Structure formats: structure tokens, C-alpha cells
Amino acid sequence: MxxxxxxxxxxxxxxxxxxxxxxxxxxxxxxxxxxxxxxxxxxxxxxxxxxxxxxxxxxxxxxxxxxxxxxxHKLPNLRIPDMRLTGRELMVLHLLLASDRVFAGTAVEPLLCSIREKLASIMPGAYLSVAQSDRLESLFAAGTLHPALYHGKDEIIETLLDAVAERKVCTVRYEALGTGNEKSYLIHPLRLFQHDGGLYLFVQIPKHDSTRILSVERISEISISGETFVEPEPFDPDHILSHTFDLTLADPVTVTIRFTENAARRVRNRRWSATQQFHEHTDGSLTLEMTTSGSDDIVRWVLGFGGDAEIIKPAALRARIQEAISRLNATYPHTLFSVSPDKPASSG
Incomplete structure (x- = not known):
């Protein structure tokens, strides 16, 4: 039926x-x-x-x-929910399903197609008629501009899905981003999640008794064991991600960054950290203070603003910016990049 x-x-x-x-x-x-x-x-x-x-x-x-x-009296207390979707619900559902570009060409893609077909089969009336689909396509565009490539990773992704669902211990070969060297790790796979066009995995490393984030694209091999594990307590991935600047899990650092008026327009309406505080200045500039982890991520982010952003403190991160500018001057010898070494924060 x-x-x-x-x-x-x-x-x-x-x-x-x-x-x-x-x-x-x-x-x-x-x-x-x-x-x-x-x-x-x-x-x-x-x-x-x-x-x-x-x-x-x-x-x-x-x-x-x-x-x-x-x-x-023989029947259970039947109360069937209304499965018809409103226009706004359809829009949100389409937006969620349209963000699947990161899974193109992987084992997850046919699963998403199957979900769409099953939704269409159980929804009263048309889940998405041709007219509705065309209309929704005109409202949303897939927002992942540079998705990671997972061609050839089908078996790895399928194994990870099973391992996370069944709490199975795994061994992976993983490439370090900084050195390119591969090492083997015994892991407890905790959660898969998508971030900025990539697929990532929260893992517990029993050897180091630590929680880390692995990039699925850098896993070259995986084997699943028959042994199960117990999820560590407490483990709150949402809390962890809200206190990292990007995806680096490290000791927290408190930073103060001054943005020019031009950059402030791009910064003030975003959530960069759960601890962020903005201080507006009369000249239109903005100071951001936050406690987060991932010093390397913060340095790369600030450098991306060019002269429109300046780390005021801590001094160690300011020195990192100066080192990066020195390398830029060596790479582009006919262009002068500079930063004042000890500029204090302005009160505005």
C-alpha cells in the first residue's frame, strides 16, 4: 500500500x-x-x-x-498529526535539503535522494510539485562555495556512519594538516557534522584521553572493530563548537581586535564566539573582545582583513601577525606591509 x-x-x-x-x-x-x-x-x-x-x-x-x-475499545488512542506542510515549512525543508553539495558523489547522496522520495510518498498531496520546486529553487541557492571533495571516500563515510550509530571502536590513518604525515589512531567516533563545506568527526582518543575533531577528507583508511565504547560524560558538541573560533580545540585565549569602519560592517552582525562583546567607537570603528580557542584560526582570520583589522592583545598573537607580515614583505619585496608594534587599544 x-x-x-x-x-x-x-x-x-x-x-x-x-x-x-x-x-x-x-x-x-x-x-x-x-x-x-x-x-x-x-x-x-x-x-x-x-x-x-x-x-x-x-x-x-x-x-x-x-x-x-x-x-x-480495541483501538489505541489514535491521533494522527497533520502532515501537510505550510509554505514556510516547505521553504525551510528545501533549504536544508539544498545544502547537500558537500555530499555530492558520496554514499550519502543516494541516502538524501531516498529521503526526498520517502517524504514525497508519505506527505498528503504533493510534497513538492514541479511548480513548487521551481518556485523554491528561485528563492534559495546552495551556499557552499568551496565544498570538500569526497570522491573515493564512499567506504570511509559508510563505515563512519555505522561506527557512530553503533558506538564501535575504529582505527584510522589520518594525515596531519601541518606536516602532511600520516599516523594511525585508535578512535571512538562520537559525532559527524558539516562545517564550511566539509565533513568533520568528533572523536575521543583513548590513548590521550582527549576529544578532537578530524577532517573526514584527511582520513585515508578506516577499520571498524567489534568492540564498543561508552560516550564520555559530559560531552556536549554544541557547547564545544560555540567556544572554538573555527574547529581548533585548544586552550582558550582572550583576544581584543580593532576593526575599521569598513570592516566593522562585516563583523558586527555575526556570532563569532559565545563570549563575544562589541564596543562601538565614535569614528565608526569597532572593537571585538572574545575568549575562544584556535590561535592559528584567529591569526588567519585577522590577516584576511588586511589593514582593516588589528589585534590589540594578547601580545603573543600580535607578534604572530608581525611575523606573518615579515614573510609577506619577503615574498613581495616591492610592497611594504607594516604594523605598529605596541599600539594600545583605543577607548573610542
């Missing part, structure tokens, strides 16, 4: 089970079907053994249909 028809049958049973019963007109309206389809549903219920009867109600033009009272 088609999934969409099952939902309609269950909703019809729900309406027929109510003390006041229901009318054919009400069934037409609630189920979004024709009068003829309602009577076909009645035939299906008869074949399934649901005893129904009709009764005249004084003052009403239409008969009411109900299930027999003694049969109702």
Missing part, C-alpha cells in the same frame, strides 16, 4: 473514532480527496475489518459516520 494512502487511512480512522463521528464532506476536506475517493476509503476500511455505521443527526443535512462503539 502506498505510503500516502496509509496516512489518509489512518486520518480517516482517527476522524471516524471521535465521539461525534464525521461526515463525507469533512473527510473530503481533511484528507484533500474527492467524494468518490472517500467511498473508496470506506471500501478499504471494510476490507480491513473496521466496522462502521452511519446515523442521521437531527438538524443536519448530512449523515455522520462512526466506528462501532465496542470496536473502539
Amino acid at each position: 502506498h505510503g500516502r494512502n496509509i496516512i489518509k487511512i489512518l486520518r480517516a480512522i482517527d476522524l471516524l473514532s471521535r465521539p461525534q463521528g464525521t461526515t463525507v464532506t469533512r473527510l473530503e476536506s481533511e484528507l484533500g480527496v474527492t467524494r468518490r475517493s472517500v467511498y473508496r476509503l470506506f471500501e478499504t476500511l471494510d476490507e480491513l475489518g473496521f466496522p462502521r455505521f452511519d446515523e442521521e443527526v437531527p438538524g443536519e443535512k448530512e449523515k455522520r459516520w462512526r466506528l462501532q462503539e465496542d470496536y473502539l
Whole structure:
């Protein structure tokens, strides 16, 4: 039996089970079907053994249909939710499903296609008609500009999905980003998540008793064992990610960064850290203070603003910026980059 028809049958049973019963007109309206389809549903219920009867109600033009009272006591308390999606719900669902470019060409892509097909089969009416789909396509664009490439990683991703779901211990070969060297690690895979066009994995490293984040694209081999593990407590991935600047898990650092008026427009309306505080200045510039982890990530971010951002403190990160500028001057000898060594924070 088609999934969409099952939902309609269950909703019809729900309406027929109510003390006041229901009318054919009400069934037409609630189920979004024709009068003829309602009577076909009645035939299906008869074949399934649901005893129904009709009764005249004084003052009403239409008969009411109900299930027999003694049969109702055998049924569970049926309350079928309304599966019809509003326009806004469809928009949000489409936006979520449209952010799947990171999984293109991987084992996850056919799973997403299967989810779409199953949603279409159980939703009353059209889940996404051609007109709706075209309309939604005109409202949203996939936002992942530079997704990681996972071609050839199908087996690794499938194994990770199973390992995370079943809490299985794994061994992986992993390439370090800084050196390019590969090492083997025994891991407890905790959570998969998507970030900035890439797929990442929270893991527990038993040898170091630490939680780390691995980039799936840098896993070259994986083997799953029959041994299971217990998730560490407390483990709150949302809390961890809200206190990292990018994805580097390290000791927290408190930074103060001054942005020019031009850069401030791009900074003030974003959430960079759960601890961030903005201080506006009369010249339109902005100071950001936050405690977060990932010093390397912060340095790269600030350098991306060029002369429109300056680390005021700590001194160690300011020195890192100066080192980077020295390397830039060596790379581009005919261009002078500079930063004042000991400029204090302005109060504005």
C-alpha cells in the first residue's frame, strides 16, 4: 500500500473514532480527496475489518459516520498529526535539503535522494510539485562555495556512519594538516557534522584521553572493530563548537581586535564566539573582545582583513601577525606591509 494512502487511512480512522463521528464532506476536506475517493476509503476500511455505521443527526443535512462503539475499545488512542506542510515549512525543508553539495558523489547522496522520495510518498498531496520546486529553487541557492571533495571516500563515510550509530571502536590513518604525515589512531567516533563545506568527526582518543575533531577528507583508511565504547560524560558538541573560533580545540585565549569602519560592517552582525562583546567607537570603528580557542584560526582570520583589522592583545598573537607580515614583505619585496608594534587599544 502506498505510503500516502496509509496516512489518509489512518486520518480517516482517527476522524471516524471521535465521539461525534464525521461526515463525507469533512473527510473530503481533511484528507484533500474527492467524494468518490472517500467511498473508496470506506471500501478499504471494510476490507480491513473496521466496522462502521452511519446515523442521521437531527438538524443536519448530512449523515455522520462512526466506528462501532465496542470496536473502539480495541483501538489505541489514535491521533494522527497533520502532515501537510505550510509554505514556510516547505521553504525551510528545501533549504536544508539544498545544502547537500558537500555530499555530492558520496554514499550519502543516494541516502538524501531516498529521503526526498520517502517524504514525497508519505506527505498528503504533493510534497513538492514541479511548480513548487521551481518556485523554491528561485528563492534559495546552495551556499557552499568551496565544498570538500569526497570522491573515493564512499567506504570511509559508510563505515563512519555505522561506527557512530553503533558506538564501535575504529582505527584510522589520518594525515596531519601541518606536516602532511600520516599516523594511525585508535578512535571512538562520537559525532559527524558539516562545517564550511566539509565533513568533520568528533572523536575521543583513548590513548590521550582527549576529544578532537578530524577532517573526514584527511582520513585515508578506516577499520571498524567489534568492540564498543561508552560516550564520555559530559560531552556536549554544541557547547564545544560555540567556544572554538573555527574547529581548533585548544586552550582558550582572550583576544581584543580593532576593526575599521569598513570592516566593522562585516563583523558586527555575526556570532563569532559565545563570549563575544562589541564596543562601538565614535569614528565608526569597532572593537571585538572574545575568549575562544584556535590561535592559528584567529591569526588567519585577522590577516584576511588586511589593514582593516588589528589585534590589540594578547601580545603573543600580535607578534604572530608581525611575523606573518615579515614573510609577506619577503615574498613581495616591492610592497611594504607594516604594523605598529605596541599600539594600545583605543577607548573610542
